[in-house]
Amino acid sequence: MDIKEIQNLIKFVAKSGATEVKLEMDDFKITIKTTDAGSTETTYIQQVPVNSALPQAAAAQPTAPTAPxxxxxxxxxxxxxxxxxxxxxxxxxxxxxxxxxxxxxxxxxxxxxxxxxxxxxxxxxxxxxxxxxxxxxxxxxxxxxxxxxxxxxxxxxxxxxxxxxx
Incomplete structure (x- = not known):
């Protein structure tokens, strides 16, 4: 989920009248809480830790030089x-x-x-x-x-x- 989708989700929740929405994906969790007036009060976005073997596997693969x-x-x-x-x-x-x-x-x-x-x-x-x-x-x-x-x-x-x- 990219930042645009998160922004759209926040706007949607604020307009919907819901007081709290929790969304869990494979790699992150989002909690959006709104006030009674419908404005967004707090947004929590938490990245879920990935398997620790992943960085080691990525480091073992050769990479081609690219422009910094x-x-x-x-x-x-x-x-x-x-x-x-x-x-x-x-x-x-x-x-x-x-x-x-x-x-x-x-x-x-x-x-x-x-x-x-x-x-x-x-x-x-x-x-x-x-x-x-x-x-x-x-x-x-x-x-x-x-x-x-x-x-x-x-x-x-x-x-x-x-x-x-x-």
Whole structure:
């Protein structure tokens, strides 16, 4: 499901009068909650973890050289981070948008380096199309590194945090 389809789904739910809609696909889950007035209150998009054997199989396949793009540069950077910190789990962005570490400018950050988090804890928000999507951790552990600056644009599947699961 691409971002246009998600946007259309959000608009449809807001107009339908439904108060909550949950959609589960093979690789992600979406929960959309609306207020009584019909405006969208919160949208949660959560990427479901894929089989851990997949990245190893992809790394074993030879690749042809191509011209570098911003997307491939981000993927290369993610691979470097993964190699250097292989004992850590990476929390990645499930959507494209603007990354914020705080719920608002006058509030404390959701997660700092050294913070212990549990599965389901909100670690940041990502603004996409004027909607602030709370991003929940899919892992438990301690935040060891924040990989994105506050108020920075992020891409789908971009690493956001490194978590020590031990």
């Amino acid at each position: 793009t911003a997307e491939s540069a981000a993927a290369t950077e993610a691979a470097k981070v993964a190699d250097q910190d292989s004992k850590y789990i990476t929390v990645k962005s499930p959507i494209i948008g603007t990354f914020y570490r705080k719920p608002s400018p006058d509030k404390p950050a959701f997660a700092e380096v050294g913070t212990t988090i549990k599965t389901g804890d909100v670690v940041c928000v990502i603004e996409a199309m004027k909607l602030f999507n709370e991003i929940e951790s899919e892992v438990s552990g301690k935040i060891v590194k924040v990989l994105v600056d506050d108020a920075s644009p992020v891409e789908f599947d971009q690493p956001l945090f490194l978590v020590d699961p031990s």
